[in-house]
Amino acid sequence: MLKIRLQRIGRKNDPSFRTVLTDSKNSTKSGRFLEILGTYNPKAGSKNFENDRIKYWLSKGAKLSPTMHNFLVHDKVMEGKKINVLPKKKPTGKRKD
Secondary structure: OEEEEEEEEOOOOOOEEEEEEEEOOOOOOOOOOOEEEEEEEOOOOEEEEOHHHHHHHHHOOOEEOHHHHHHHHHOOOOOOOOOOOOOOOOOOOOOOO
16 A cells, blocks of 8 residues: 655754655655655745645555645645544553552
8 A cells, every 4th residue: 555654864853854655564764665745844844745746646545644644634735634643641550669
């Protein structure tokens, strides 16, 4: 299955991300992807996505990662609600004295 997700590039303590189309079986750090669909720089706050190519791959059956889904909903590229991507809180256990 094809996925559109973020791939981290950049140095230590200087994150920047590439939006890539990849097979879901590839790990995020493998570096294997089919097409670059944009970039995201969280420090500068800049997002550059190729919206027409993303819509094309979605029509061909590619799935979005939850973070990419939220970016596209925020930029009004697609309709829908945002997805909670934060981990669920677990109840704290009792301490042993």
